[in-house]
Amino acid sequence: FLIDYFWKKMKTTNFQPVLKRTDKPGDTPETGIPQLHIHELGISYGNKKVLTGFSLVAAAGAICQLKTKSGSGKTTLLKLIAGMLRQSSGTIRRIHIHSTGFSFQDQRLIPHLTVEQNIAFALNTFPVLNISQHQKLALLLHRTGLTEHRNKLPDELSGGEQQRVNVARALVAEPGLLLLDEPLTGLDAGLKLQLLQLLKDEIQSNKAVVIWAT
Numbered sequence: 001f002l003i004d005y006f007w008k009k010m011k012t013t014n015f016q017p018v019l020k021r022t023d024k025p026g027d028t029p030e031t032g033i034p035q036l037h038i039h040e041l042g043i044s045y046g047n048k049k050v051l052t053g054f055s056l057v058a059a060a061g062a063i064c065q066l067k068t069k070s071g072s073g074k075t076t077l078l079k080l081i082a083g084m085l086r087q088s089s090g091t092i093r094r095i096h097i098h099s100t101g102f103s104f105q106d107q108r109l110i111p112h113l114t115v116e117q118n119i120a121f122a123l124n125t126f127p128v129l130n131i132s133q134h135q136k137l138a139l140l141l142h143r144t145g146l147t148e149h150r151n152k153l154p155d156e157l158s159g160g161e162q163q164r165v166n167v168a169r170a171l172v173a174e175p176g177l178l179l180l181d182e183p184l185t186g187l188d189a190g191l192k193l194q195l196l197q198l199l200k201d202e203i204q205s206n207k208a209v210v211i212w213a214t
Contacts, residue, residue: 017121020128032096034060034125034176036081036209041090043080050076054090060176060207067214075105078179081211097209099124101170103214105181105182107162109154115148115161116141119169134173140168145191160187167195171202178203180212199211 041054051073058064066074079085082094082102094100101122109118120137122127129137141147144164155160167183183199184192203210 006129008036019117034097034207035093035095036097036177036211037091037093037095038081039091041077041080041092042087043076044088044089051080052089057130058209058211060209061149061203063210063212065212073123077182078102078181078211078213081177082179094177097175099173099175100177100179101173101175102179103167103183103206105185109162109165111154114151115146115157115165116163118154119172119193122169124173124175125188136172136174140198142170144168144195160191163187164191164195167199171198174202174206176206176208178206178208178210180210182213 003026007198027071033152036056038056042052043050045192048184054077056064066077068074068213082100110121112123113121116137117127119140120165120190123133127134138147141150144167145170146164146168148155149161163183168182170178170180180199184195187195203209
C-alpha cells in the first residue's frame, strides 16, 4: 500500500514534487460491480492470535461497520483488506475494485508535502493530474474547508485539519473500496456533520464497498 510505504520512507527526506496538469483524459475505470469477498480470515503474531475466522461478503453501496472495543483488531483487519499485512489464513477477493481509499486512524500525512499534494498523492498518476482529477481535488478541498490551507504543510495544521486531509485523500481517487478507521475522531460536532455529509455523498456517488471502524 503505497501511502503507508512512502509515509514511512519520506519522514526523513525532503521530497518536494510539483503538481502538474495534463489535458489528456483519464483512464476508463474498470467496469463491473465492486465486490469484496472475505473467507475465514486470520492473522497471528507468533503464538498470539489477533484475528480468527472472519468472513464477509459485501457489494457496491454496502456500508459495513466494525464496532468493537479498542484493541480488538479492527485496524489490523483494515490493513489486511488493504494488502498492507499478509494474513495467516483465509482469503480476500477484490472483484472489480480499481482502487482502495484508506482513512488512517493516525493520519499518516507525508510531512514534506502540502495539503493538496498529500490529497493528490493517492492518485496513481501523481504528480500529474488530468482535468477531472484537478476538479475532484478542488471539490474536496472546498467541501472539507481546506481550500485556504492547500499550500500548508501538515505541521502547520491543527489536528482536525490534518484529519480532514486524511479523509479527502481517501476519497480523491473515487475508490471502489473505502476503508475508514475512526475517520471522525477528534473533530467537533459541526465538522463531524460536515464530513458525514461528504462521506454520504461520495459513497452514494461512487457505489463503493465501505468498511467503517468505530
